[in-house]
Amino acid sequence: MRNKEKLVEILLTLIGLSSVTVLGLIILFIFKEGLPAFAQVGLWQFVTGTRWSPGKNLLGILPMIAGSFVVTAGALVVGLPLGLGCAIYLSEFATAKTAAILKPTIELLAGIPSVVFGFIGLTLMVPFIRNFFGGPGFSVLASALVLGIMILPTMVSVSYDALRAVPPVYREGMLALGSTDWQAVKMVVLPAARPGILAAAILAMGRAIGETMAVIMVAGNSTIIPTSFLDPVRTLTSNIALEMGYATGLHRQALFATGVVLFVIISILNLTARVVVRGKTR
Amino acid sequence: MIYSSKPVPTKPEQRPQAGRYFLRAFPVLIFIMIALSAMLSGCRPRAQTARGSITVAGSTSVQPFAEMLAEEYAGRFPERPPINIQGGGSSAGGRAVLTGAAQIGMLSRQPAEAEKELTVITIAHDALAVVVHPQNPVHGLSSDQIRAIFAGRFSNWSTVGGTSERIHVISREEGSGTRTAFDELIMAGSNVAARAIVQDSNGAVREAVAQDKNAIGYISLGLVDNRVKAIEVDNVKPTLANCRAGTYTLIRPFLFVTKEKLSASGQAFINFVLSDDGQNLLAEEGLVTDNQ
Known part of the structure; x- marks a missing residue:
């Protein structure tokens, strides 16, 4: 009896560890494949170089680093207020019936493949931006809009759960003191749910920075540092996905090195975000 | 009362409970094994599937x-x-x-x-066709002009006899066969400008050009349809006859x-x-x- 229990425990532990092992192996592999490029190009040259032309051995990924940051920031500017507003409405103002319809609908949004978002962006947003704002249409703006919508489900679901987790007595206490609904939300519910909302923002950011397919279709993928919202842009993930099929030798290593840089950036962002969340909860 | 509120009631012995955990883990185990065997078999390249x-x-x-x-x-x-x-x-x-x-x-x-x-x-x-929007008044360019446009030296259509609009250059990703052929046949050592928009297939380039009346791109001649206009290069129309005759030279x-x-x-x-x-x-x- 006891032995069997022990056996199952060990098995489950191994299974639990397997995901960590897989992560470890992936990291090991990316670094093994990417580090030679750093050695050859030079870490500083690789990260701060502004020209990317693998055929001529010019391997600088600063435009793509800038691209990833700008596009992700833009997506958050679009997605965070929309998502949070939606979550507040669902949790605090919507009737049970409306919420029962809206919530699954928003979650359904998460099930739409990214290539579909990209295609809609390509056929609707890109021409719209070209006609109304000028430029080629393939732009930071198009990517930010598409990504902003793509991160909505994450943003809404996670912050909705955070808002729901605030005990009803908090609201009731405020209302009993004579506040309006909005005052109760603004002064009590939102501050109480802040860690959860921040967590939602972090998850949404992770989704935005990692998205590839939809961005490739609407961003234009030029290797320049964007100076306007109407400029085309290439992100780190797009750079890898666009060229991996063709790359050999140093070019291939440079793409893995791009992956290493992306990995480091995401780790730093996640860590900072975690520290911020922890700081805010105290 | 106490027994009925237990979350896992049915049978009093512990045996099936442990078994249940195992059952849950079982599909995962099988998945891991399949994944491992797939990885191992992937190590040996097989020509025949x-x-x-x-x-x-x-x-x-x-x-x-x-x-x-x-x-x-x-x-x-x-x-x-x-x-x-x-x-x-x-x-x-x-x-x-x-x-x-x-x-x-x-x-x-x-x-x-x-x-x-x-x-x-x-x-x-296959012939490479340089394509523009059907409404673009430009119907032909020299290969020098095409090179200057793709290198970013010409940035306005008026320079080459078109309307006064910015040229939107659409290229392919580095390493693609079409891009490599274009680099060899037209660019002759010059770089395609970093500002050029990069699309990842012939179809995506055609779509982008069909949408934008200020765009210029290059695709396989076989994929040209009525949504884009294939322009003359060095005064030669991109037709199959001209390719066979050897007068149209953008061929790979x-x-x-x-x-x-x-x-x-x-x-x-x-x-x-x-x-x-x-x-x-x-x-x-x-x-x-x-x-x-």
């Missing part, structure tokens, strides 16, 4: 034509092993043949240094590469492609073949 099918992999420019040929081949010789066409790009195609992952590679450019040891078969030639080869020893069924497919029937099919789809 199930049912002895032939894998043809490589250039996405050649892919649609190869797919058409494979379909036709399967229709005519249903008893022969099926032909399995995969994309991935010219370089991936060359690599797939070298490692044995595919028997036939498709290239839309001249073989690179590493691919020199392979047997090269030219199945057809479509190649099959194989290892020296090719299976009989692989050779049979290549023979079909090179036969009059196969060549006529390619010509109908807009490629330049030798037999006419």
